[in-house]
Amino acid sequence: MTDTTERFAAKAALRDLRPYEPGLSAEALRRRIGDEHRIVKLGSNEGPWGPLPAAAEAIIAHVEGLNRYPDGSFHELRSLIAADHGATPEQVVLGNGADSILINLSLSLLEPGDEVVYGWPSFITYPISVRKVGAVPVGVPLDSDYRYDLDAMLAAITDRTRLVYVCNPNNPTGTYVDRARLAAFIEALPEHVLCVLDEAYHEYVVSDDYADGIREFVTGPAARGNVMVLRTMSKIYGLAGLRIGWGVGPANVVRSVDVVRGPFEMNALANAAALASFGARDQLEMRVAANEAGRTALEAALREVGLDPIPGAANFVCVPLPEGVTGRAVADALQSIGVIVRPLDGFGMPDAFRISVGTPEEIEISIAAIRATLPGLLAAG
């Protein structure tokens, strides 16, 4: 048979890209280590709780109608999100996860050679989605406190820059930029640059100086029409498996994304679950409180074994390691006894790992695993 690798080679922009490598799944680890240990999955920043009860009921209730295509406009969901945030339905974008909105922003806004500025280390999809369309990712190092360095990002903007991404709080470091810094940054952006404020972990943040990006920079009186805020149902709402992301921004950007997206990127079950989840939002309070308590307990346990976790604001803890110890080595050690964490080489931090906040029981198991494995590893490193 003829070798097709040359004939059907990917377009030039894709040649150096590899498929996205998600965090290890529980099934994959079970294949590796068998049934001896309870497997606790803390490598992908999912919410540890399932869908809210109303969302689970809505999903089941809509199974019967799955022979029909969904209402492709998702008007009810867009209207609900708009009403909640003081926007119009035309300002609301939906996607198969926030991830798909990120790629659709690249497809709709970027010409080959255009530049996109973002902090680094940060969410891997930013550079990947930019490179897929032949545009140029410009990663700007975080500051010494692992926060987005907004001044350095302003300095990196050129005539070719079309987008800047601000991940707030930042994945994987968990840090956030406060309201005043963010407002000054958005105010200083040149006319030709759209700021995409990725607030995937928004609901977890309890600090007073953390901005609600939609209210403050998209629909509020100070809005300049240059910000798109992204949110997701994958984290605190417990719906990562269903894939629902949404955003609020300028209506013309939403229209451009609507042109490139697939006809039914959102599905009927996702739509029903999102509507029901928003209706039961008051039940999130307990999840926020449990997350705060869990993150604090994890940070304390990590400090106890001599590590220095980065003070974070989301549902995970990022842990830089001493010289000679890699995030891979820590992940391998914890995974050998069932606790899945994320090594951060793909995020540009090979000497760190990230652990998500689980349920109280999962936190207990992971703290026991940290105590059992890390002191020896750190001493040997």
Ligand SMILES: Cc1ncc(COP(=O)(O)O)c(C=O)c1O
């Ligand atoms: C910062 C950030 N943005 C976006 C996403 C993607 O979310 P979704 O599951 O909605 O695609 C994630 C997922 O981990 C994330 O960490």
